[in-house]
Amino acid sequence: MLSHDHKKCINKSINLAHKIANSKAAKLTPQRLQVLRILLAGHKALGAYDILEIMREQQSEGQSRPQPPTVYRALEFLLNLNLIHKVESQNSYYACMIEKDVNEQHLAQAFICDNCGNVEEKIAETGARNLYEKADSFGFKIEHVIMECRGICASCQLV
Amino acid sequence: MLSHDHKKCINKSINLAHKIANSKAAKLTPQRLQVLRILLAGHKALGAYDILEIMREQQSEGQSRPQPPTVYRALEFLLNLNLIHKVESQNSYYACMIEKDVNEQHLAQAFICDNCGNVEEKIAETGARNLYEKADSFGFKIEHVIMECRGICASCQLV
DNA sequence: TATACAAATGTTATATTATAACATTGGGAA
DNA sequence: TTCCCAATGTTATAATATAACATTTGTATA
Ligand SMILES: [Zn+2]
Ligand SMILES: [Zn+2]
Ligand SMILES: [Zn+2]
Ligand SMILES: [Zn+2]
Numbered sequence: 001m002l003s004h005d006h007k008k009c010i011n012k013s014i015n016l017a018h019k020i021a022n023s024k025a026a027k028l029t030p031q032r033l034q035v036l037r038i039l040l041a042g043h044k045a046l047g048a049y050d051i052l053e054i055m056r057e058q059q060s061e062g063q064s065r066p067q068p069p070t071v072y073r074a075l076e077f078l079l080n081l082n083l084i085h086k087v088e089s090q091n092s093y094y095a096c097m098i099e100k101d102v103n104e105q106h107l108a109q110a111f112i113c114d115n116c117g118n119v120e121e122k123i124a125e126t127g128a129r130n131l132y133e134k135a136d137s138f139g140f141k142i143e144h145v146i147m148e149c150r151g152i153c154a155s156c157q158l159v
Numbered sequence: 160m161l162s163h164d165h166k167k168c169i170n171k172s173i174n175l176a177h178k179i180a181n182s183k184a185a186k187l188t189p190q191r192l193q194v195l196r197i198l199l200a201g202h203k204a205l206g207a208y209d210i211l212e213i214m215r216e217q218q219s220e221g222q223s224r225p226q227p228p229t230v231y232r233a234l235e236f237l238l239n240l241n242l243i244h245k246v247e248s249q250n251s252y253y254a255c256m257i258e259k260d261v262n263e264q265h266l267a268q269a270f271i272c273d274n275c276g277n278v279e280e281k282i283a284e285t286g287a288r289n290l291y292e293k294a295d296s297f298g299f300k301i302e303h304v305i306m307e308c309r310g311i312c313a314s315c316q317l318v
Numbered sequence: 319t320a321t322a323c324a325a326a327t328g329t330t331a332t333a334t335t336a337t338a339a340c341a342t343t344g345g346g347a348a
Numbered sequence: 349t350t351c352c353c354a355a356t357g358t359t360a361t362a363a364t365a366t367a368a369c370a371t372t373t374g375t376a377t378a
Contacts, residue, residue, distance in 0.1 A: 029355070048335070064357065072336065073356080088247040089305050091335060091364095109290065111299045120297065127289040131268065131308060134281055139313030140270045146248050146307040149290060154298030188326070207364070223328065231365065232327080250335095250364060321378080328371065335364070342357065348350085 010040045013095060016102070017083050023102045026081060034058065035074035036095060039084055044117040045092035045110075048072060087112055087119070089148050094119045107145055113153035120153070169199045172254060175261070176242050182261045185240060193217065194233035195254060198243055203276045204251035204269075207231060246271055246278070248307050253278045266304055272312035279312070 017036060021028040028036075038054050039046060046054075048071045055066045075093055078084040084095050085108050098106050098121060107128045111120040124147055135142045176195060180187040187195075197213050198205060205213075207230045214225045234252055237243040243254050244267050257265050257280060266287045270279040283306055294301045 027355085031356080067358065068336070069338090069358085070356075088307070089303075109293070111294060111297075111301075113299075114302065120299065122293055125289075127286040127293075130284075130286040130289070131306070134268070134286075135270060135308060135310070138270075138279065139316065140272075140279065140308070140310055141312075141316060142270075142308045142310040143273065144248075144309040146305060146309070147290070148247070148305040149294060149299070149301045150303040150305070151294070151299055151301040153300075157298065157300060186326085190327080226329065227365070228329085228367090229327075319378105321376100323376080324374095326371100326373075329369085331367085331369105333364100333366070335362100337362070338360085340358085340360105343355080345352105345354090347352080 009097075010037070012099070013040055013083075013097075016100070017081070019102045020081050020083065024081065026077070031070065032074045032077050035071065036078055036083060039078075039093060039095035043094065043097060043119055045087045045090065045094040045112060045119050047090075047092050048075060051075075051093070082106075085110065085121070087148060088146050089150060094121070097121045098123060107147070109147040109149070111149045111151065111153070113156055114150055115152050115156040118153055168256075169196075171258070172199055172242075172256075175259070176240070178261045179240050179242065183240065185236070190229065191233045191236050194230065195237055195242060198237075198252060198254035202253065202256060202278055204246045204249065204253040204271060204278050206249075206251050207234060210234075210252070241265075244269065244280070246307060247305050248309060253280070256280045257282060266306070268306040268308065270308045270310065270312070272315055273309055274311050274315040277312055 014033070014036070017033075018028055034055060035051060038051050048068065052066060052068060052071045055071065059065065075084065079086060082096060082105075084093050086093050087110055090112070094110070096108070098108070100106055107124040109122045109124045109127065111122065124145070127147065128145065131145060132142060173192070173195070177187055193214060194210060197210050207227070211225060211227060211230045214230065218224065234243065238245060241255060241264075243252050245252050246269055249271070253269070255267070257267070259265055266283040268281045268283045268286065270281065283304070286306065287304065290304060291301060
C-alpha cells in the first residue's frame with residue numbers, strides 16, 4: 001500500500017490536523033504532534049507502548065523520559081479530534097487516512113492485515129446506513145460504531 | 160429486553176451448546192458450562208474478572224479457588240465454538256443470542272447499551288455483504304469481522 | 319489390568335494495557 | 349504582577365491477559 005507519495009500524504013495530514021485543531025481551539029502541542037507523526041510514519045497500527053518506545057528513541061537532550069500517561073494523553077487528544085482511530089480488537093492506534101474537510105465526520109471501517117500490520121481505512125456508507133436503520137428498528141440510539149475487518153491484505157496474499 | 164421467557168431462552172442455548180460441542184467432538188466440561196451459564200444468566204457482557212468473581216461465589220466445598228487462566232481458557236473454548244462473543248471495545252464477553260442451527264455461521268452485530276450494559280445481538284446481512292464487497296475491491300481477504308454499536312438502549316432512553 | 323498418552327485443569331508468576339492521583343510548569347487574562 | 353488553568357511530569361497501581369510448568373483425569377491400547 002505504499003504505492004503513493006507518502007511524504008505528501010504525511011504533510012497533507014499534518015496540515016489538516018493543524019486546521020482541525022485550530023477550528024476547535026484545541027492545541028496541537030509538540031508532544032501531541034510527535035505522536036501523530038509517529039503514527040503517520042506508516043499506515044500501520046501501533047500499540048501505546050510501541051509509541052512510547054519510539055518517543056523515547058526520539059528523545060533529545062534535556063527532555064525527560066516519557067511515561068505511559070504521556071502517550072495515553074496524546075492519544076486521547078488525537079482520538080477526540082478524530083485524527084487517529086483505535087483498533088479495538090488489538091489495542092492499537094493508527095492515523096486517520098481519510099481525506100476530509102475540517103468538521104467533516106466519517107464513520108471509519110478499518111481493514112487490518114494480520115500479517116504485515118497495514119491498515120486500510122475506508123468510509124462506511126451503506127454498511128453504516130444499515131446499522132443505523134437496524135438500531136432504529138428497536139429504538140437503540142447509536143453513539144459510536146466500531147467496524148473492523150481482520151484478515152490478509154492483497155500483497156501479503158501473494159507471498 | 161427481558162420481555163421474553165428467559166429460562167426457556169437459557170435452556171435452548173444450553174441444548175444448542177451441547178449439540179454444537181458434540182458435532183465438533185469438543186467437550187463442554189462442567190467448568191466451561193459454568194462460564195456459559197454465568198454469561199447466559201443475563202443478556203449482558205461481563206469482563207473476565209467479573210466472571211471469575213462469580214465462579215468464586217459459586218464455588219462449592221472442596222473445589223479449588225479459580226484463577227484467571229481458568230476463566231480465559233473457558234472463554235477461549237466458548238469463543239471458538241461461537242457460543243459467546245467478545246465485545247472488543249470493552250473487553251467483555253456475552254453469550255450468543257442468535258437462534259441458529261448446529262454448523263450455521265453468523266456474523267454478529269452487537270448493540271451495547273452504555274447505561275445498563277445490555278447487549279442486543281443481530282445478524283449482519285447487508286452490512287456484511289457491503290464489507291466483503293469493499294474488501295474484494297482491493298484484494299483484502301477477510302478472516303474476522305468486528306461490528307459493535309455503543310449507545311443507549313430503548314428502555315434506558317425513557318429514563 | 320497395567321501403561322501410556324493427551325486433554326483438561328491447577329498453580330504461580332508475570333506480561334500487557336491503561337488510569338489514578340498528585341506535583342510542577344508555563345502561558346495568557348485580569 | 350498575580351492568578352488561573354491547561355499541559356506536562358512523576359509515581360504508583362489498576363485492569364486485562366498469558367506464559368510456563370505441575371497435576372489430574374479419562375481413555376486407548378498393549
Ligand atoms: Zn478516519
Ligand atoms: Zn499485509
Ligand atoms: Zn452470536
Ligand atoms: Zn439499556
